[in-house]
Every structure is written in C-alpha cells, then in structure tokens.
Amino acid sequence: MTDHPAGTPQEAYAFLARKSREGAKIQSLEALADWDMDLAMPEADGAFRGEVKGWLADTFHHLWSDAAVGRALDEAERGDWPPEERANLFWWRRRFDRITKLPCDFKAREAEAQTRATEAWKRAKEENTFAPFKEPLTALMALAREKAQCLGGGAHPYDALLDEFMPGTSVASCDALFGAVQAPLRALIDGALELQQTLPDPLSREISFPEEAQKTLAREMVTALGFDLSRGIFTPTPHHPFTTTLGPHDVRLTTHYKATSLSGVLGALHEGGHGLYEQGLPPERFGEPVGSALDPSIHEAQSRFWENHVGRSEPFWSFWLPRLRELCHLEERDLPLDRFLRWLNRVGRGPRRLEADEGTYVLHVLVRYDLERELMAGHLEVADLPDAWAAAYRSTVGVEPRDLREGVLQDIHWAIGAFGYFPGYALGSFNAAQLDAALREAHPDGADRMASGDFSLPLAWMREKVHRPGGLFLAPELIRRATGKDPGPGDFLAHLATSYRAIFGKR
Template identity: 40%
Template structure:
C-alpha cells in the first residue's frame, strides 16, 4: 500500500507536469518560430492545455492522493508544495484560467505590433482585458490583505504587498545617494563596437559552456524579449538578441538566461515529471540569472580570464583595453530608458516603478489609459530620464502582454536574494574569486546546485535563504555589494 499510494500520486503529477511542459513548449515556439497568423490557434490550444492542467490540479481526487501519499511517507516538501497548488487551483474556475491563457496568446502579437508602431492605444483594449481577468482571479482569494497579494503570490509564494513595499523602500533609500554620488563622477565612456553578431554568439556560448551549458541538452534561439524555457532537466531553451553596436544585450543576456537554465538543469532527478521539478519562486529563479549576469559576468575575476579571448574575437574595439578600463565601461552607471539594458545600480528602480504602477492599477488609483503618462512621470522622477516614445516606455516589456501582473517585483527581490547568496558563497568558498579567474565556474555552479537548485519547489525560498544565510530577505547585502563595487570603480 505504501508504494501504491506514492505511485498513484506521482502518476497524477506526471500528467500535470507533461501538460505544463507542452504549454511551455508552445509558448517557446510562439516567441521563436511560429508564423504570425498562428496566434489565434495557438491561443486556443494553449488555453486548452492550461485548463486541463488546472483541472487536474484542482481535482478533489488529488487531495485524496496527497493524504494517502503523506501517510505513506512521501517527501514532505513535495506534499506541501502540491497541496498549496491544489488548494489554490480549487479556488479558481478552469474557464478563467483558459481565458487568461487565450488572451495572453492573442496579446503577444498585438503587443509586438504596437511596440513597433509606437501605438499604445492599439494594445490598451487587450491590456484592459488582462487587468479585468486578473481582478477576477484576485477575487477568488478574498482573504488576502491586498488584491495584489493574490497576483504576486502566483510567482512569489508568501510575498505580500506590505512587506515588498517595505523592502523596496529600504532599497530605494540606499540606492538614491549611491546613484547621486556616481552622477558627480566622470563618465567612463562607451564600449564601442562594432561587435559582429556571430562573434558575440561565439564568446557568449564559450562562457556559457564553462558555466554548465551543454550542447546535447540545451539550445539557443532569438526572441524579441529574451527568456528561458525548460521542458525538464535535459531540455533547456534559452533565447537572446544581439546588437552589433554593444555587448551589453547579447553577451550578458546569454549569461543571464544561462543562469536561469542552470537552475532548471540542476534540480534533482527525483523530481522529474512532478510539479515540483522547477524553481521554487521567480525571485529565487531571478537570483540565479542576476548573479551569473552581473556578480560573475561583470566581475574582475571573470574578465581577467576572458578578456584575452574577447580581444581575439574583437581586435578592433578592444585593442589596447585593459581589465580596469573594461570593467568601468561594462559597469557604467547611466540612468536609461530600457530595464533589460539597465546597469546594476539603477536596475531596481525600474522594477520599483513597475511595481508601484501595478499596485495602483489594482487599487483603482490608476486606469490603463493613464499608464503612459504615469510611466513617463515616474521615469523622470526616479531616473531623471525623459521618455521619447511609448515603444521605449510603457510598451517595452512583454510581461503585461502575457497578463502576468505581480511578476515584476520578483526581479528586484531576486537581485536582493542574489546578493545574499553571493555573500554566503564567498564565505563557503573563500577562494571563489581566484577560481573564477582561473576559469573555474563549476565550483560556484555546484555550490548553488547543492544549496539552491536541487530542491526544486520542495523547499521554499525563505527556507533556502535561512539555511544558507541564517536570515530571510534582506536588502542590506545588495546595498553593501553595490557600494563596494561602485565605490571601487568610481573612486567614491
């Protein structure tokens, strides 16, 4: 009976996991290879898959299977995570889940066209539908303190609007004087191209392979908005886009998405074809990509090792450039329009802006039609940047096209978590910088696999943080890291 109860639960979970993987594969294809006219059919098929996965998760029989497997000794972490999924899904109508998926598929193409045409008005009707559907979703959880809590907890379990506001306020208080001090210093100059796209891809993949990218289990493609999708430990897809004028988008974007992929590839095999075989939260997931992109990718140890190879590929732009000068240029602080291109110091302000606008939407203090003006005013207030067009402003991110309100805070939460883990990694691996300089990125990867990746969703982000750092979410390590890094770069 013991084995039978556990086997029955895992059979049920395997079906749900397969449905999620099929939906993810369709989403990946939509953003990489699908012809534009496929959006309607893709939306309908995707909506069906999401509805079926939702119904299987909400099925009362799953509750019975969980009870039996728990009595039989199934892993407590799996039971906890799946029970939370089951209880949440039981509150949300399957028809609502399907409609949300269908609107997201339709909105993807409309958003792409609206951004290209700098035409927010053409996207606004679908955005209003998303907001309405998300309000219906939040209404399924009347006990939450704030309707935005219900949306955010889809991506960051346990997060609340009040706690995130407090953490972000502390972060803003520390960032503003740092950015102000940097602004008083001379600009280090641009790292000017051209950097041929094929050579960018070569360098990016060579570094990614040293991180753990495996050609037999991974692939890389182009997308308008780079992302990672995983159909399991042995099927990891990353996407990128390159711009010949800069390394900032293609090279560092690949390191970012590879960080996400390493998380998925590092989950223990025992969680294959279960619904816990993925990252425990998007904040923890983002901590991995931000760490590899910035704390490793823009560091002195990494470029001491890789600058000679970069000079072989880009002899003109990098001729005569030494590590110190390169570091100042790839870490230059310049308040900018585009979040994904933002430097480490200003990045979180982009996220705070989006978080505040989303909260105001769901509090009723802001309407969809007011978003462009509110966005532009907040960009001017927080970053001192004037927004010349909606394409470079309110339309720049794909997330609202997908209807994923509550997602944006995880970028800043993940950046904070990354700094906490980075500090802990240096305590656990005292010679970590030397290892990175020697080309050894595997030691850090394996430390992260041991302490973060392997658990999948069987441990919460808070449990992982407490075990590794001795405390929960804390903005202080990020502020220390940024002040130390930019203090040295800008002689503050």
C-alpha cells in the same frame, strides 16, 4: 476523471504523483507552444495558437480540480512521510486549493487572452503605438482582477498575485522592503554618478560589438559556466530574451543582440543563470514539486548572480576580454581591462530595464511594482498606462522614455499576464548578493580561480545550496540555509558600495 484508489495514504500519494507527472507533460506542451510562438509561428496563426493554449490550460485545470485530488490529498496527508514527500504534498495542496477557487473555464480564457495580448504587444512594439495593445491588455487586467477576487486572502487585491508567484509575499511586505531600500540605494547611485563625472570617458572611441562575435562569445561563455548543450538549446530571439524548460533534459535559452552594446552577452549570462538552475534540478524528480525550481526570488537570484556578480566582475573579464578583443578585431589599447570594466559597469539613468546597471535596475523594478499595485487597486486604468509610465520614470528613475518602445512597451511580462512577477527581480537581486557573499566567505580563492578560467566553483556551490534542494523549502528558508541568515537587501547594498569604490574610485 478516474477516482483515486481507496485505501492507504501510500496509494493516495501514488495517485497524486501520477497526476503530477501528467501535469508536467501538459506544461511541457505549453512551453513548446510558447517557444514556437516566439521563434517560428506565423503571426496569422495567433488565434488558433490561442485556442491550443487555452485547451492545454483547461486540461491542466481539470486535471487538478478533480474532486478525487482533494480526497487523495486528505488521505495522503494522514501518512508519515520523508521531507521530500511532505514537500510534494504541501505544493500539491497549495495548487489544488488555488485551482478549485477559480471558475472551471478561467485558465482557458486566461491562456487565450495571453496569446492575443502577446501577438498584439509584438505589433504595438514594432509600430511604436499603444493602440493595438490597449484592448488585449485591458482584457488581461480584467482577468487578473477576477483571479485576485477569486483567490482572496489578502488585505490588498494585488496580494493574491504576489503570493501566486512568491508564496507569502504581499503588498505590505514589498512596500516595507522597497521603502526601506530606496534611500540608501539612491545615495549609492548618486555617489557613483558623482565619481563617474570626475573620470574621462572609459572608451576613447565608439566601439562596435558585431552580432556574430557576440553570438560566438556568448555560446562559449554559457558552456564554460556549465550549461550543457547536449541537454539544452541556446539561440537568438528577435523579441524579449527568455528561458523555458520542456523536460528534464531540455532547457532552452534565448538572448537578443545589439551591436552597440554587450546587452546580448549579459543577457546570455542572465538566461544562462536560469538555465543552469533548471539543469541542476534533480532530473529523477522531474514532474514533482520537489524537483522543480522555486519562485522568481530564487530563479532571478540565479540569473542576477551570473549576470552581475560573475559577468560584471574583474576576474571574469580578466579571462574573457582577450577573447572579446579577438572576435571584434580590437587591440588591447582599444579596450584595456580597467576602462572596459568602467564602461561595462557605468551607472546611468536610462529608460530600459534590460540595459540598466545593477543599482538603477532595482528602480526600474519599483516603477513596475508601483504601477501593478495601482492597476490592481483600481486606481489606474490600462488606457492611462503610457502617461503613468512616463511620469513614474521621471520621478523614480530620473529619465523620461523617448518613445513607447523604450517606455511601456519594452517588457513582455504584462502581455503574458505575469502581474506580480516583477518584484521577484528586486528580491532576486537581493538574494543574489547574499548568495554571492556567502560563497565568497566560504571560498576566498574563487576570484583567482575564475581569473584563470576555472568557473566550476560557483556552479558546484549553487548546485549544492540552491539547485538540488528543488522545491524542498520555501524561498526564505532556502536562503537562510544557504547563507546562514534571513534574506534581506544588506549584502546587495554592500556589494554596490564595494563595486562602485573599486571601479570608479580608480584614477
């Protein structure tokens, strides 16, 4: 590796900025490899794709573990910088400190193991058996424990992985937050279920939502909300929906459709939220931390905001329901607005996270958090996961999966080694509600504008408060600046209470 130019903090900073842009190019190739692996790659080429991803990960590791990076950071940190450059230096230092604690071959081993596990997960899910996935997942868990041991710095082995995804997050902070929210959340869910039971079935007959109709509607929706298809792609996936970014003007969304539900449309709004965030970042800063999205507690706040606070609301469907009826060849009497909203927002103790209502969704996340915590502590082994999953669903959600597809195999996250990501869905749900409350307070006319088909207000507000700051602040500070108060679950619980009364309180 070429040493950084000796001299001033400015020269050292320029060296680091070049490294950052080089790293972004490697990450773009990694994202392209993942996109292709999900949508096009023949299964037989999985082993070689793992080698390719391992090589890319190894190249990125060596780029940032170079001793010259450490010397450049020492020099650059002596300078007097504007906020954006200070933020870049903070994130570069964090990256360098973490990477240099890992063995030089770790990222390559991890990437290859993730590729093997992903292909094994696909086979296991298709065959509805845990056997093909057990050994690759065991290998990934061993790597996760190795990483946690190398990074250290926490009271619990899981802390290092939580902090990797969401800086400052720990088992202690999650246990306290999730412990405090469970009782009021369960009370709200129980109350909604009681209200639901007093009402007739929302739909008088079983209604199908053809896949092609959903595809058309979903594309119209995400573009109406502001997703720019000249700078992105929107396509179906046969697997788990996801969003990925390949460049400053290349953001790619996927969703998965089922004719028996609108999960594909809601999934498109969810992934569209991720995509709107990525497209809203300052493109001139692409490749720098300050031009990058923040952690899952913010990214999932964007997806949950558009999926739930917009996509499940009465103003939104006042505009879009006639189009859904048209595409599905339905009459208004088949799908009136009030009954449709009751059906769309129905509360239920189902086994699938992606089909869960807003309230029970958080319980699904808590199951995964608890299992990951026990896995990392060594109190649970991978071989015991199917039974542990079923038991956790019985006690936490109140339902037992019928098979492994709707049980331990339903998510791709563990197959890609994303241990520590799941709590971000709960934190994102809380942050989404807090952002929504602040937006409503600032713009009381937002609902009327949305009902008339004007969706520009939420995006403009998010652009200013969340997207354009990029990585300038840590997530809690971003939420404080956007909403005027510390992040917490209060607005989420209030939102559920208001929604349940509005939807299920009607006779």
